[in-house]
Amino acid sequence: MxxxxxxxxxxxxxxxxxxxxxxxxxxxxxxxxxxxxxxxxxxxxxxxxxxxxxxxxxxxxxxxxxxxxxxxxxxxxxxxxxxxxxxxxxxxxxxxxxxxxxxxxxxxxxxxxxxxxxxxxxxxxxxxxxxxxxxxxxxxxxxxxxxxxxxxxxxxxxxxxxxxxxxxxxxxxxxxxxxxxxxxxxxxxxxxxxxxxPDLRVPEETREFAINASNSRFWEVPVKRYVDECLAGAAGPRGKDFNMRWIASMVAEAHRILMRGGVFMYPRDTKDPGKPGRLRLLYEANPIAFIIEQAGGRASTGRQALLSVEPTGLHQRIGVVFGSKQEVERIERYHTEPFAGELENPLFNERGLFRLPA
The missing domain is CATH 3.30.540.10 (Fructose-1,6-Bisphosphatase, subunit A, domain 1)
Structure with a gap:
């Protein structure tokens, strides 16, 4: 058209x-x-x-x-x-x-x-x-x-x-x-x-990610690993510099990603163990996931495709990751593969205050 x-x-x-x-x-x-x-x-x-x-x-x-x-x-x-x-x-x-x-x-x-x-x-x-x-x-x-x-x-x-x-x-x-x-x-x-x-498409590659960094102390290891790699920039394992965005409006985040790529993360964390996520599945996560996937991107909980989740309640909350397909797939992979650096934290490294025994 x-x-x-x-x-x-x-x-x-x-x-x-x-x-x-x-x-x-x-x-x-x-x-x-x-x-x-x-x-x-x-x-x-x-x-x-x-x-x-x-x-x-x-x-x-x-x-x-x-x-x-x-x-x-x-x-x-x-x-x-x-x-x-x-x-x-x-x-x-x-x-x-x-x-x-x-x-x-x-x-x-x-x-x-x-x-x-x-x-x-x-x-x-x-x-x-x-x-x-x-x-x-x-x-x-x-x-x-x-x-x-x-x-x-x-x-x-x-x-x-x-x-x-x-x-x-x-x-x-x-x-x-x-x-x-x-x-x-x-x-x-x-x-x-x-x-x-017409025919909007999410770019497959990106140098942008969106997450509320104030919650970093509550993140699960796969999310922290991904963000740390992005922050390491060109000198890190990703070999390129990333920009971090956060608007606190999912529509605005989704629209930016739809137009120029990126990945949005509001993942499950330990801030409130009684809530498996912040965003609501039926009227926030699912419609945005449908749009993103129809535009060639991917939407996930980090552990499974968002669109495959069977709802259990009208106002059910869920962890959400969506955006450029390659980045979301990387985050999903980090949730399933073992990570040797799980305890690699400045407080626990060779010169840290709390070095772990050999």
């Missing part, structure tokens, strides 16, 4: 439907409703402090035990209100809601399920750093009338579509329907998402 065509999202979806004559049109309608929700959120985010929406939501905590921002609540309401009436959904699940959201009885029910993080990276709102929305579409089990948690517990391989909107210098919607990844930029004059980045 040529950039010169500049298809709108609507035109793009019509073309895709023509390639699948058995399609009913419900799927296209759902994607367009999600796009409307993202436009509304984009407009509110763009107002900044002028919209009087900055700050916490009266001290309220979400189901994750995290401080809710006013824009978290507003964005969640927008997603629910825009998508509940269309007749495409059997139910929804959100980061901000403890239980699945039932479609009101006044609206028809459809055959899809929608999971979403309405405003990823909301802790960055007050400092004007890019934030975003993440979504995943699944098929509802046959005969579903009232949805329950188990209906959403499907592995990432079952996703029909996934995407995110990033609210930055420009607003972009990045979408996969299982046949590659495409980026659409919001044209504020038209009020339409326009195809500007």
């Amino acid at each position: 040529s950039l010169a065509q500049h298809f709108t999202l609507t035109q793009f979806l019509i073309e895709e439907r023509r390639r699948h004559p058995d399609a009913t049109g419900d799927f296209n309608s759902l994607i367009l409703n999600i796009a409307v929700a993202c436009k509304r959120i984009s407009r509110t985010v763009a107002c900044g402090a002028l919209g009087d929406m900055h700050g916490s939501a009266g001290g309220a905590l979400n189901v994750q035990g995290e401080q809710q921002q006013n824009l978290d609540v507003l964005s969640n309401d927008v997603f629910l209100q825009v998508n509940e009436w269309g007749g495409n959904l059997a139910g929804m699940a959100s980061e901000e809601l403890e239980e699945p959201y039932q479609i009101p009885e006044v609206y028809p029910r459809g055959r899809y399920l929608l999971t979403f993080d309405p405003l990823d990276g909301s802790s960055n709102i007050d400092v004007n750093v890019s934030v975003g929305s993440i979504f995943s579409i699944l098929r509802a089990p046959e005969g579903t009338d009232v949805v329950c948690e188990e209906d959403f517990l499907q592995p990432g391989t079952s996703q029909v579509a996934a995407g995110y909107a990033i609210y930055g210098p420009s607003t972009m919607l990045v979408l996969t329907i299982g046949e590659g990844v495409h980026g659409f930029t919001l044209d504020p004059m038209l009020g339409e998402f326009v195809l500007t980045h």
Whole structure:
């Protein structure tokens, strides 16, 4: 598809439907409703402090035990209100809601399920750093009338579509329907998402990695080994210098990696042994993993492919590694192979304070 065509999202979806004559049109309608929700959120985010929406939501905590921002609540309401009436959904699940959201009885029910993080990276709102929305579409089990948690517990391989909107210098919607990844930029004059980045691919090689280094004391040995090798630069085993990034907004991290390569790590660690990871599987990790893998990258827990994980809970947390394929595969290999340098720490080396006995 040529950039010169500049298809709108609507035109793009019509073309895709023509390639699948058995399609009913419900799927296209759902994607367009999600796009409307993202436009509304984009407009509110763009107002900044002028919209009087900055700050916490009266001290309220979400189901994750995290401080809710006013824009978290507003964005969640927008997603629910825009998508509940269309007749495409059997139910929804959100980061901000403890239980699945039932479609009101006044609206028809459809055959899809929608999971979403309405405003990823909301802790960055007050400092004007890019934030975003993440979504995943699944098929509802046959005969579903009232949805329950188990209906959403499907592995990432079952996703029909996934995407995110990033609210930055420009607003972009990045979408996969299982046949590659495409980026659409919001044209504020038209009020339409326009195809500007067709067939996005994650570069296989990179010199960038993203991780929260303040957690280094809690990392498992494979992660520490990988980061130490990157930090050693051209003089180390990798033979090249790396840059380290950390934005604290997964949408922004994923978007950078999609555009120019890199690897993102929010791995399992020992900081809180009761939590097997920080990111939520169903509406953060799985949709981003689907996008990254459709763009030729790889997504993993470090021990297995992310998309193969069988969910056990609506708000299940998990360790996440994604990005350029060669780097993620290296990290996976470090999780499975023995490492002779496991105890190679400055405190334990030949001149260290706590040299181990021979």
